[in-house]
Amino acid sequence: MKLIFHGHSCFELVLSTGQVLIFDPFITGNPQSDLTLPHHVDAIFVSHGHAHHVGDMIELSIANQAPIIAVTELANYAEAHGAIAYPMNLGGSASLPFGFVKLMHAQHSSSLTLNGQTHYVGDACGFLIRAEGKTVFYAGDTSNFGDMGLFGKAFDIDVAVLPIGGRFTMGPSEAAMCATRLQAKTVIPVHYNTYDTIRQDPKDLQAKLPTGVVQVLKSGETFNL
Secondary structure (H helix, E strand, C coil): CEEEECCCCCEEEECCCCCEEEECCCCCCCCCCCCCCCCCCCEEECCCCCHHHHCCHHHHHHHHCCEEEEEHHHHHHHHHCCCEEEEECCCCEEEECCEEEEEEECCCCCEEEECCEEEECCCCEEEEEEECCEEEEECCCCCCCCCHHHHHHHCCCCEEEEECCCCCCCCHHHHHHHHHHHCCCEEEEECCCCCHHHCCCCHHHHCCCCCCCECCCCCCCEEEC
């Protein structure tokens, strides 16, 4: 299995079978993205309803006949716009063709602006994926909160993908505390430097955790699990 970063919070897990799982597919309009459409995916995970996370989910789903895995309200929105949806909810889990999925709590808002009006599209979430003997936790947009310690006790987390942008999510200091609570073997920072409002130096996170734990990826770079 390999993890490929595509800028902002978008990344893919590519399995040994060739299956491609994409997370928060912000491609069009993403100044960091190395991807262009059309693009092959087998499943689409969307953590919440902000434009720079929802991104191209509907176009990708329709083009690839790939399910969008998301909280019920967001999944229903996607289905109403022609996508294939696989609705779940916080704390729920499922065994899918590529492995085990569990929706994890996150602390963040979730809405979409349509025709100038803001619409609630369910709670924000994170995803825990277990496939090919590895466990990946994508926290989504969130703060550091106490239950991260429970996640770390309940799951042997190989890779935690954590936001560090500050202002709208955790910053580097909070992400370091979160990583410690999760007991993650490897931490990959995301959701920073896309815009001036989330300008951060990932070295600040590296300095707060043991050497080698934090893997900083540029857009298009790969981490092998």
